[in-house]
Each structure stands twice: as structure tokens, then as C-alpha cells.
């Protein structure tokens with residue numbers, strides 16, 4: 001939508017093909033229906049929030065940054081507000097205001113919108129775009145330029161089912177294998193099910209691949225019937241997804257008391273044990289853990305639940321301390337593309353000119369959004385990348401049609 005509108009604003013006659021019956025299905029569900037459209041942080045820091053190919057976005061984020069995006073929506077009457085982690089949301093707490101603003105933009109720019117039609121092949125001649133074939137009717141729409149903004153392969157019920165990858169491969173583009181990212185993960189251990197619905201705040205989770213620590217995140221996580229989720233787990237899931245796809249062993253270790261060192265936690269346990277010396281072990285952890293977690297930790301500690309606290313040995317206490325600092329979960333998989341917020345992988349950035357979003361292989365073929373091998377962490381970075389690359393692709397495609405065709 002951003003790409004189509006910009007191409008039209010810059011003088012092109014534009015047709016937007018959308019395979020769903022409505023525009024912006026994914027935007028509508030984004031940010032739990034509130035649309036975290038961008039982040040208010042310093043744009044210079046944005047690159048680091050796209051693991052992998054962040055640098056590719058340098059030019060597009062520079063040309064159309066977070067302030068420009070906020071200003072764009074303000075122009076359509078959308079007021080925004082900033083929340084925790086500098087996340088930007090519409091003041092109305094409703095993603096539909098974003099979709100409606102984009103629709104109005106398309107209308108004002110004179111873009112012809114065709115709904116319920118699936119784009120198929122891009123027709124080329126001498127490595128130049130000549131048109132676009134619709135999938136079912138095989139009708140060919142003549143075109144001097146095509147912008148492919150079909151999204152990733154995650155959450156396919158919103159229409160983004162990875163169609164752009166087939167278009168790319170047919171034209172000789174390399175597609176980096178798409179994997180689910182920002183996705184809940186499954187655990188080998190069954191005990192998370194007992195805790196489903198429990199949120200832990202201010203914990204530290206680290207991810208280990210083949211015994212080596214790869215990343216860690218501090219914040220909030222959630223136990224579910226299949227394993228774990230929540231903001232810090234979603235962020236770590238990209239590493240899990242990549243490692244699992246090549247058969248590597250993945251663990252997540254949760255530090256339930258990240259503010260305390262092992263020694264400090266041990267002193268804390270000693271104080272608690274002193275206070276509750278005549279209680280049974282299972283009744284002595286209330287100051288330390290959420291109630292629902294106590295039976296799980298007791299079982300994992302291998303200390304008899306009914307053992308009197310004054311009988312708990314130093315070795316047992318050390319083991320408990322370690323358990324609280326390194327609660328181990330073996331990761332067996334992710335919830336897959338159906339539940340992934342974003343796709344890691346897509347069109348190889350080496351084959352796209354970052355200043356124009358044009359293919360380096362086919363003239364007049366442009367790429368925008370999540371179809372490209374770019375994925376960001378949570379916080380508004382994915383939509384900003386889609387809008388910024390869309391802005392650039394639209395403008396550059398119009399320029400190409402004006403000057404090079």
C-alpha cells in the first residue's frame with residue numbers, strides 16, 4: 001500500500017493487486033489489534049534491531065524514518081502515542097485507523113485497487129519487466145514495473161503465504177530459506193503445562209546452541225501448554241528456529257533471580273531457611289517464588305517435599321540455588337509459520353539495490369517489505385521496515401518508469 005501510493009504520487013499509473021477480500025489484513029491484527037506501527041527510538045539505533053541484514057535498511061530508513069511515518073499518518077488524522085519500550089501506537093488503540101489511512105492515501109493518489117486476485121508470474125523480456133500474470137485467469141496486465149510486496153510466509157491466514165518467493169525463484173533470484181521468527185517454542189519438558197498462563201516478569205532467559213550461549217534477554221516470559229512464550233522468548237526464538245532447522249541441540253535457561261549472584265541467592269536462601277527452619281521444604285519457598293511455581297521447583301530440586309528445612313543439606317541448597325538461576329528447558333521446536341509474527345529469510349538482499357529496492361537481475365522489478373530477507377525484533381521495527389522499503393520502492397519504481405522505459 002505504501003509502495004503503490006508512493007509510485008502513484010510520483011506520477012505512475014498504478015494497479016494494486018491484493019489476493020484477500022480486504023486490504024491490510026496483517027496490519028489489522030498487528031500489535032494485538034492496536035498496531036505498533038513503529039518505534040520512537042533514535043533512528044540511528046534501528047539497524048541493530050534487525051538481526052542479520054539490518055544494514056540493508058540503512059538507505060530506506062534514512063529516507064523515510066519513524067518521524068516521517070508518524071507524520072505521514074498524522075496527515076491522515078491519526079494521532080499516535082508512545083508506550084513502554086518507545087513503541088508507537090495509534091491513540092485510538094485500533095489498527096483499523098492505520099488501514100483506513102492507507103486506503104485513503106491510495107484513493108487520494110489515484111491507485112486502482114483490485115481485491116480478491118492473486119498475482120502470479122512477473123512477465124519479462126530481455127531481463128526487463130513487461131507485465132504481471134494473474135494466477136487464476138492467466139490474464140496478463142501489461143506493466144513497465146512491478147513491485148512485489150507479498151509479505152513473508154508467517155501467519156498465512158492474512159494472505160502472506162510466501163507467494164513472492166516463487167515469483168523470485170522463477171526469475172533467478174535466490175531465496176534464503178524462510179523460517180518462523182518471533183514465535184513461541186515447544187519444550188521437551190512437560191512441566192510448563194502445569195504453569196500455563198503464568199507470566200514471569202524481570203527474569204533472564206539465555207539460549208544455548210550445542211552447549212554454547214548465543215543470546216540472552218531480560219524481561220517478561222510466559223508458560224503455556226506446549227512450552228514457553230512471551231516477549232523475551234519470542235526474541236530468542238529466531239536463534240532457536242535457525243539452530244533447530246539444521247538439527248542442532250537448543251536449550252533455554254531461565255534465571256529466576258537475575259538481580260542476585262549465586263552467592264547472594266545462597267545467602268538469601270540461608271536467611272529464608274533460618275526463618276522457616278521448622279517448616280517442611282515444600283512450605284518454605286513462598287517468599288521466593290510465585291505460588292504456582294513452588295510444586296514444580298520442589299519436584300525439580302530432588303529434595304523431598306516433606307523434609308524439614310533444618311535437615312536440608314548444603315549440597316541440596318546449592319542444587320536449589322543452581323535450579324533457580326538456571327532453570328533448564330530443552331527446545332524441541334517452534335509453533336511454526338502459523339504462529340510466527342515474522343519470517344526470517346526471503347529474497348537475498350545481495351540481489352536487491354538498497355537505494356532503490358530494484359532487483360539487480362531484472363530491470364523494473366522492485367521488492368518491498370517482509371518478502372525481503374529482513375526481520376526485526378518486536379517493538380514496531382517490522383512495520384517500519386515494510387513502510388520504509390515500500391516508500392523507497394514506490395518512489396524508485398515511478399522514477400524508473402519515467403526515465404528508463
Ligand SMILES: Cc1cc2nc3c(=O)[nH]c(=O)nc-3n(C[C@H](O)[C@H](O)[C@H](O)COP(=O)(O)OP(=O)(O)OC[C@H]3O[C@@H](n4cnc5c(N)ncnc54)[C@H](O)[C@@H]3O)c2cc1C
Nearest residue numbers: 019030031036119150151159160163369370380382383386
Ligand atoms: C500477529 C502479528 C502481529 C504483528 N504485530 C506487529 C506490530 O505490532 N508491529 C510491527 O512492526 N510488526 C508487527 N507484525 C509484523 C508485521 O505485521 C509485518 O512485518 C508487516 O505486515 C509486513 O508487511 P508487508 O507489507 O511486507 O507484508 P503483509 O503485511 O503480509 O502484506 C502482504 C500482502 O500481500 C498480499 N499477497 C500475498 N501474496 C499475494 C499474491 N500472490 N497476490 C496478491 N496479493 C498477495 C497479502 O494478502 C497481504 O495483504 C505482526 C505480525 C503478526 C503476524
